[in-house]
Amino acid sequence: MADLVRAADGRLAGRRIAILIESDYYEPEIFYYQRRFAEEGAEVVFLTRMWGRAELTFTGHEYRAPFTCTGSVEDVDDAELASFAALLIPSGMVSDRLRYTEDVTAIAPATDLVRRAFAEPGVLKGVICHGLWLVAPIPEVVRGRRVTAHNNLIGDVRNMGADYVDADVVVDGDLVTGRSGQHAHLFARRVIELLDRPAPGPRWSHAALNCRSPRATEEFYTRWFGFRRARAVPLGDGAEIVFLRSGDAYLELFGSPGGGAPGTGDGPDLPGTVRHLAFQTDDVDGLLKRMGDGARVTLGPLDFDAFIPGWRSVWLTDPDGVVVEVSQGYQDADPAADAAAEGGRR
Numbered sequence: 001m002a003d004l005v006r007a008a009d010g011r012l013a014g015r016r017i018a019i020l021i022e023s024d025y026y027e028p029e030i031f032y033y034q035r036r037f038a039e040e041g042a043e044v045v046f047l048t049r050m051w052g053r054a055e056l057t058f059t060g061h062e063y064r065a066p067f068t069c070t071g072s073v074e075d076v077d078d079a080e081l082a083s084f085a086a087l088l089i090p091s092g093m094v095s096d097r098l099r100y101t102e103d104v105t106a107i108a109p110a111t112d113l114v115r116r117a118f119a120e121p122g123v124l125k126g127v128i129c130h131g132l133w134l135v136a137p138i139p140e141v142v143r144g145r146r147v148t149a150h151n152n153l154i155g156d157v158r159n160m161g162a163d164y165v166d167a168d169v170v171v172d173g174d175l176v177t178g179r180s181g182q183h184a185h186l187f188a189r190r191v192i193e194l195l196d197r198p199a200p201g202p203r204w205s206h207a208a209l210n211c212r213s214p215r216a217t218e219e220f221y222t223r224w225f226g227f228r229r230a231r232a233v234p235l236g237d238g239a240e241i242v243f244l245r246s247g248d249a250y251l252e253l254f255g256s257p258g259g260g261a262p263g264t265g266d267g268p269d270l271p272g273t274v275r276h277l278a279f280q281t282d283d284v285d286g287l288l289k290r291m292g293d294g295a296r297v298t299l300g301p302l303d304f305d306a307f308i309p310g311w312r313s314v315w316l317t318d319p320d321g322v323v324v325e326v327s328q329g330y331q332d333a334d335p336a337a338d339a340a341a342e343g344g345r346r
Helices: 027-039 078-083 094-098 109-118 129-135 151-159 181-196 214-224 284-294 335-345
Strands: 016-020 043-048 056-059 066-069 086-089 124-128 169-172 175-178 203-211 228-236 239-246 249-255 274-280 297-303 312-317 323-328
Touching (some): 016 027, 027 181, 086 109, 086 129, 086 181, 094 129, 203 214, 203 323, 214 228, 214 239, 249 274, 284 297
Parallel strands (some): 016 043, 016 086, 124 175, 203 249
Antiparallel strands (some): 228 239
16 A cells, blocks of 8 residues: 555654565455554554565455565564564464474574564564464563463463463553454554653662761661662672662662772762762663663673672763663562571571
C-alpha cells in the first residue's frame, strides 16, 4: 500500500515499525496495521526471507489477497535493527513458514532476527497468536516472562518456560503479546500506547560522600535523617563502601584520606566534598551507545559480579566536570541471607 500517507503530526511520527510477512497471512490484521500505524505517523516496514529475489508476492489466508514484499530479514544489520521502534510477528501461518531452515543445525534467518531484537531493549517486541511459533527455537528469550497466545499454543508457551496469562493482550517489559489475529486492534492499540510513552531515562540513584570517618558519618545520617544501612561492600584490610537508604534516596559512604583531582576516576577523594552523583539504568552499555561522543568516560565500565551478579557501573563527567556514575543491577542486601551466611561462619 505505497499510496498510504503517514500523518506527519501523528504520535508515532518518525518511528519505524517492522512487521514480518509470508504467505497465509491474516489479511484483516495486516491491512489494519498498515492503516492504523500510518494514521499515527509511523513508517511500516515489511520483512520476509527473500530467497535471493528482489521481491516476493504472498497470498492471504482468508481471501487469497496478494501482498508484495521487498524487505529482507537477512539484510537487517545492527544499525537498522536499532532504528526500529518495534518488531512485530503477526498471526496466521507467517511464523510457521518463516521458521523453516534447510540447515537443521541452524535457526532460520527470521528467528535469528527476532533473537537479535530481544537483545535490543530499545526495540519493542510484539508477538500475536501463532507468532510464538517463530520463538520456539529460541525459548530462552521468553522463559519466565508473562505472555498470552492462541489457545492452541498454551502447551507451546509452557514448554518454552513462559508464564501463560489468560488475557487478550499482555505486556512484560519490552515484550507485548496478543491472543489472536482477531485481537489485532487491541494489540495495535497497546503497541501504539507503549511507543508513545517517553523513553525511560536513567533514574536518580545516590550521592557519594567522602568521609574522614565513614562510621561517624553513618551514625549521623541514621540518627538524624532516618537512613539505614542497605549494603556494605568490603574492600579488604577492614575498609568498605557503605550504602545508606531512606525511601528511594541513597548515600554511598567512602573512607577518604584526602587527595585526588576532580573530574577523574570516580570523583575527587577529598573529605567534605561530594565524590559523584549517581543514576541507575537498565542498560549501561546501551546508554553509552545512545550518548555517543557526549559520554566523557573517566572510569569503566566495570563489573562487580563478585558482590552482586549483574552490577555494572561507568563514570563520566558532566559539562562542569562533576563525576556522574551510571550503574545497573544494584540490589540491597537480603537480611535473611546475610544472617544465614553469618550463622554459617560461626
